[in-house]
Amino acid sequence: MSVKQVSIFLENSKGRLAEVTRILAREGIDLRALSLADTSDFGVLRIIVEDPDRCLAVLKDNDYVARVSEVVAVEVEDRPGGMSRILDVLDEAGLNVEYLYAFVAKAGKNAVVICKIDERERALSVLEAKGIRTISSEDLEST
Amino acid sequence: MIWNPDYETLPGEDLKRLQDERLGTLVDMLYRRVKFFRSKMDAAGVKLGEVRGIGDLARLPFTTKDELRSGYPFNLLAVDLREIVEIHTSSGTTGKPVVDAYTAGDLDTWAEAMARTLSAGGATRHDIVQNAYGYGLFTGGLGVHYGARRIGATVLPISGGNTKRQVELLRDFGTTILTCTPSYALYLAEALREEGLSPRDMGLRAGFFGAEPWSDTMRAEIQAKLGLAAYDIYGLTEIIGPGVAFECERQEGLHVNEDLFYPEIVDPATGRVLPDGQKGELVITTLTKQGTPILRYRTRDITYLDRSPCPCGRTTVRMHRLLGRTDDMLIVRGVNVFPSQIEEVILGIEGVEPHYQIIVDRRNQLDSLEVQVEMTEALFSDEIRDLERTEKLIESRLYGTLNIHSRVKLVEPKTIARSEGKAKRILDKRQI
Numbered sequence: 001m002s003v004k005q006v007s008i009f010l011e012n013s014k015g016r017l018a019e020v021t022r023i024l025a026r027e028g029i030d031l032r033a034l035s036l037a038d039t040s041d042f043g044v045l046r047i048i049v050e051d052p053d054r055c056l057a058v059l060k061d062n063d064y065v066a067r068v069s070e071v072v073a074v075e076v077e078d079r080p081g082g083m084s085r086i087l088d089v090l091d092e093a094g095l096n097v098e099y100l101y102a103f104v105a106k107a108g109k110n111a112v113v114i115c116k117i118d119e120r121e122r123a124l125s126v127l128e129a130k131g132i133r134t135i136s137s138e139d140l141e142s143t
Numbered sequence: 144m145i146w147n148p149d150y151e152t153l154p155g156e157d158l159k160r161l162q163d164e165r166l167g168t169l170v171d172m173l174y175r176r177v178k179f180f181r182s183k184m185d186a187a188g189v190k191l192g193e194v195r196g197i198g199d200l201a202r203l204p205f206t207t208k209d210e211l212r213s214g215y216p217f218n219l220l221a222v223d224l225r226e227i228v229e230i231h232t233s234s235g236t237t238g239k240p241v242v243d244a245y246t247a248g249d250l251d252t253w254a255e256a257m258a259r260t261l262s263a264g265g266a267t268r269h270d271i272v273q274n275a276y277g278y279g280l281f282t283g284g285l286g287v288h289y290g291a292r293r294i295g296a297t298v299l300p301i302s303g304g305n306t307k308r309q310v311e312l313l314r315d316f317g318t319t320i321l322t323c324t325p326s327y328a329l330y331l332a333e334a335l336r337e338e339g340l341s342p343r344d345m346g347l348r349a350g351f352f353g354a355e356p357w358s359d360t361m362r363a364e365i366q367a368k369l370g371l372a373a374y375d376i377y378g379l380t381e382i383i384g385p386g387v388a389f390e391c392e393r394q395e396g397l398h399v400n401e402d403l404f405y406p407e408i409v410d411p412a413t414g415r416v417l418p419d420g421q422k423g424e425l426v427i428t429t430l431t432k433q434g435t436p437i438l439r440y441r442t443r444d445i446t447y448l449d450r451s452p453c454p455c456g457r458t459t460v461r462m463h464r465l466l467g468r469t470d471d472m473l474i475v476r477g478v479n480v481f482p483s484q485i486e487e488v489i490l491g492i493e494g495v496e497p498h499y500q501i502i503v504d505r506r507n508q509l510d511s512l513e514v515q516v517e518m519t520e521a522l523f524s525d526e527i528r529d530l531e532r533t534e535k536l537i538e539s540r541l542y543g544t545l546n547i548h549s550r551v552k553l554v555e556p557k558t559i560a561r562s563e564g565k566a567k568r569i570l571d572k573r574q575i
């Protein structure tokens with residue numbers, strides 16, 4: 001199972017990130033997770049929100065270039081080695097992780113790791129086979 | 144179809160001999176009859192007997208538009224006014240107009256040049272030519288008119304505008320050939336669509352469009368919407384009007400009527416003659432004109448010449464469709480850069496929209512060229528690597544065309560300032 005992520009193109013200049021978060025807040029869109037990757041010129045903001053489709057519509061209304069894509073979400077036990085086990089499993093299967101970031105869905109609960117993997121379907125079945133639970137958008141909402 | 148195979152397919156050596164001869168006669172006549180040209184040749188230290196052919200052309204002085212203006216109205220005539228049978232002028236919107244005075248012989252040459260032009264697009268005496276170029280002092284209307292008459296076609300001299308009437312004639316008279324500016328062709332196509340007429344309801348099969356720059360994208364659109372083959376034609380009032388160069392059925396460059404109008408390409412900054420294939424300013428010498436002949440006229444149009452043989456059989460040199468105007472040229476690190484070259488590269492990349500800006504700056508005595516390109520849905524990826532690859536791709540394509548390095552920067556949509564809906568293309572921040 002996978003999760004929908006919204007990614008947004010931002011220029012790497014002062015105030016751009018604040019601007020987009022302000023717009024989302026105004027529209028009542030809650031950011032469950034946020035990660036910014038950037039170069040000297042530009043950045044890509046990746047966010048997890050409750051209603052990705054509405055979020056996308058809001059962004060487009062405000063002239064942002066954005067898209068929704070499916071990413072793998074894994075719950076990581078809060079103990080040493082929890083994260084590296086997941087990476088080992090993916091590595092052994094020859095799966096390449098383009099990027100990842102983690103967040104805590106709810107205070108006191110396990111962390112959730114978002115991974116962008118090109119062969120998403122295969123990654124999901126490899127993880128399931130090793131008993132690593134992947135989570136869906138619905139799971140996120142209920143956490 | 145080739146209207147005049149005797150001249151249009153003349154073997155290279157014969158063509159050169161003809162040009163040499165004609166240039167000799169021209170220089171002789173200009174020196175003897177036009178004070179302006181005599182003074183210029185004297186100043187350049189050119190002696191009459193020394194000009195034996197095209198090989199000596201580079202030694203002769205250029206003529207600029209301002210000089211032609213200063214000859215207003217009749218100072219540049221090479222014949223007595225009695226010999227002049229018709230006069231056209233440029234628009235004169237930015238000063239005194241340029242006067243083009245035609246003898247009966249010049250009108251004959253013009254009709255010949257335009258007959259070649261129309262024939263190259265397949266026009267014959269069986270065609271009905273709807274001529275929607277303006278009639279009047281502007282050369283477009285009568286130039287096409289004389290050419291169409293020469294080949295024996297039926298001319299509808301409707302002139303420009305009056306779109307409702309244009310649509311009626313197109314439909315009722317079974318017009319087969321349309322001549323107008325490319326932008327008016329698109330406008331007409333829209334009007335036809337509103338009337339519920341499709342290309343199949345009309346007999347159009349060819350169109351000759353010029354008097355303003357257009358692109359291959361625009362050609363494709365015109366061809367699809369009007370159901371005709373769209374040919375680019377080139378000419379200018381200062382030389383004769385339309386009829387200087389035209390496309391053949393290959394639509395790969397415009398054949399120059401070089402037995403009549405000799406083309407050179409020069410570096411706009413230095414005036415140095417450039418080899419074939421290099422982009423620069425088009426310079427034209429009229430080889431047979433009688434009323435107002437001109438030596439090495441600086442057109443300010445940017446193009447390049449191609450002498451490779453054309454499958455159509457014509458031996459005349461081809462010029463690429465116009466790439467821009469010298470007025471828009473930038474010199475970056477000593478290299479001439481035309482915004483149109485940058486545009487061509489950018490629009491050739493899938494997913495890019497025509498919103499970009501060229502920023503030239505100078506730091507530590509070194510020019511920098513930055514091209515900002517607005518991000519689009521199609522270009523976007525959630526992976527930084529893909530976006531960097533896009534920047535590198537555009538940079539390497541630009542290098543391939545410009546031969547200098549530029550830096551491409553992806554920017555957010557709608558961040559490039561637009562005036563009247565169009566993006567402002569060039570920002571030169573250098574303080575020189």
Ligand SMILES: [Zn+2]
Pocket residue numbers: 391392393398453454455456457
């Ligand atoms: Zn040809």
